[in-house]
Structure formats: C-alpha cells, structure tokens
Amino acid sequence: MEADLTLAVEWGTAEPVYEQIARQLRTLIAAGDLRPGSPLPAVRTLASDLGVNLNTVARAYRLLADHGFVLIRDRAGAEVAAPAVTPDPGSLAPLWQELREVLLKLRQAGVTADEVRRAIASVVAPTGGETR
C-alpha cells in the first residue's frame, strides 16, 4: 500500500459520509492501488482520523463487503477482497440492470460509444478484464 494513499471526506455535500468513504475505497481497489489482501484501517482508527462516528465507518465497510470489495474478519479487521473468479449470476443481475440504466442516461446526455468504451477500459484494465 502506498504511503501517501488517503481518504478525504468533504463536509456539507449531498453525498453521505459513509458513501464517500465507500466510493473512494471502491475506486482505489478497482484501480489496483489497494491490492487484494491489503488490510484496511481498523474501524476505530479510521473513525478517529476522520472525526466521524464508528457506525459511519462500519456502514461503509459493510457496504463494500456486500458488493464483494472487502472481507470483514471481525476482530482481525477488514481487508481488500480479490475479485471473484467465477461470478455469481444471482448477484450480477441487479448490477447489469444498474449498468444499463447508467448507459441509457449517458447516451441521453450525448456521450459517444467510444467515450463509454474508454471509461470501461480505465476501470476494467488494472484487474485484467479477461473474457471468459
């Protein structure tokens, strides 16, 4: 883990604090800056550093665990999870639906297919993006 990787929480924005934490961790994990197996800060440590409630950090970690980004190991804390080797079809269906809706919105906003492909490549590329 790089020594200068940080999380930043902005106050007074519409996005809840736990979603800000989860979003930034998700981005770092997807970009490969946080590798599988890397430990995440303890809930209390992160809550103390950010000056937020313990439950806020715990909620962010649970959100990430629900989406497969982290593994919560109780007293051992949380660590970055490896991407699933075999996708679970049941958990993928709502994600595909979500993606379709986002793509429709992007098309309506005038985004081209090439721009969409480049955006997908920037997210998928660090973890291989292999086809099955």
Added chain:
Amino acid sequence: MSPMLLLAIMVAETVLVGAVYLLYPWIVRKGLLFGVYVGEEVFDSAAARALTRLWYRGMAIVLAVGVAVGAALALAAATPVALVMPVTLQTLGFLGLYLWAYRRARRLAPAGPPPAAVAPLAATLPPSPLLPALTMAVGVACGAFAIAHAWAAYDALPASVPIHFDITGEPDAWRPKSIPTVMLLPAMALVLGIGLGGLAWLTANAKRGLRRFDQGASLAAQMRFRTAMTRFLSGTALLTSVMLTAMSVSIIRVGLGRAPALGRWEMALAGVLVLWAIGGTVYLSVRYGQGGSRLENANAATPLTNGIADNRNWVLGMFYVNRNDPSILVERRFGLGYTLNFGNWKAAALFAAFTAAIVVLLIVAATTS
C-alpha cells in the same frame, strides 16, 4: 529560608515557566493562530505576525510584573508565597493574553465550508503500549507498597508527625498523627502513577491531525511526535511513582526517629523529576514542535485537515468537543501535547474521575497542613 535564596529560586522558577509559555507561538503548527485555524496563507500574513508580536510584548510585561511581585515578597516579607505568586500571576496573565489574542485571531479566520477530513490508508502502528503499561504497573506496585508500608508503621508513629521539610530535607512543620496525614503521600503515589501512566497510553493512541497532499510527511511527523511524547510521559510517570514512594518511606523513617532528615537519594530523585519535566518539555518543543510541526518543514504549506483544523469543534481554541469522534485525546491547538475530546463520554468520565481524585487529595493536604 533566607530572602536571597528565596529570590534566586523565585527568579529561576519564573524564568523557566515563562520560557515555556514563550515557546508556544513558535512551536505551533502552521495555519493555527492562538487556537484558531486561519489557514496557511493568513498564518504568514502581516496581520498574523503583528498579533504575535503584540502577544510577546504582553507576555514580557506579565513576566516582569511577576518577577517584581515575587522579588518584593521575597525581600520584604521572606514568605514562601514569593514562590507561588509569580507563577500564579504569570499563568493568569498568559491565559488573559491568550484569550485576547484568540478573539483577534478569530477575525482572521476564513469564511467558507469546514476543511475536509483526511485519513491515511497506510498501515501505521501506534507507539508500543508496553512502556505505558509498564509504568502503570510500576505505579500500582509503588503505590500499593507505600500504602502498605505506611499502614504497617502507623501504630508505631508518635502522636505528632512531620508534614513539611525544608530544602535540606529537615522537617520544619508537624501535625497530629491521623490516617489522612500519614496516607496522603502514599495515595498520591498510587493516583499519580496510574494517572500519568494511563495518560502515556492514551497519548500513544491519540487522534492524528494530518495535512492534505503532503505525501505522508505530516503523518510521519505526527508518529514521531507521539512516540516521543509517550516516552516522555512514561518516564515522568515512572519517576513520579518512585520518587513519591521513596519520599513516603523516608518520611515514615523520620517520623519514627530512625533518621533526622530525608535522605539525599530522595531529594536527588525530586530534583531529577523536576529536571526531567522541564528539560523534557523544552526538548520536545524545540526538537519536534507541537504535533511534529518542526518536522513538517516544506510540507507545512499544505492545508491542515479535520479535527485540528475545523473551528466548529473547538471552544476558545482550547477545548475540543465532537460527540461523533471516538478519539479520547486530540492534539492541542496552542501549547504542547494533547487535550481531551470533551464530546466523548469516556474522555469526560476519565477527566472527572482523575480531577475528583486530585481534588480529594488537595483537600486532605489542605486540612492536614
């Protein structure tokens, strides 16, 4: 005590305490001005420098008045009050000047949203808990030994016991024997040993106040500062426990007539403790600065972040109150060391318990002297 000796001690004491106060604006983290986060740019402005100069002039007057009053008391009345009054006046003057400067600094604070909160993701371990744990264990052991020793000797003590000693260690005041009189010092050994050791442990786990976009420089500075503070407080706790226990045993020996005065070893320990406390404070201030400020160097231009930089959570720039923050100790904005998060019920409870113990000991001391 002779007037000249009293005068010499008073001057030395006033200079030392005054020197520590005068260090505060120099060791502060860039961006903080007399307890207010004004931003790194305003911190370097002419207005901020002018305010600091005025504060120094005010402190020079406070120190001069303190020395003058102390000298008058020492030479005219030769009273031990000469040792207490200057430091008291200094402290009151320091507080008054600080509050004045705080109000002026608030006018320089920027408007706008509160600063972001930043947390490092790199794995950083707090300073080892072994040393603070050891000091607490030593505090308990010393306090328990001192209490047991005093209790065992209680019946053999005469009807009148020494309660005060002059600078050479010879007793110069006595009181009728009573449990509070005999047990006061052993109780202090127990309370202070545990309290200071506990403070060292809390310091090792104190909240971190980082800068943004500084490639981890402020984090590294913070960790070095916390380690140094933890060791300093642990050393203070150990010396205090051992010194008070040795004093208690020695006082009992004097009371039983087995020695005419306190031993040189006990007196030396007291001197070592004073040198450690003052020397350590000055060393930490000059070497590290508050929160590692003197280690941040060029990276100090980047903005401070939440906790230390959010003015909403600070009352008079001295008291941190944030109910959402689980931290117990947070970095002080003005001065050296840490302060409690009074919005955390655990911190408030610890403060109340320790304060109650000290108040009880002070009341007992006052009623037995």
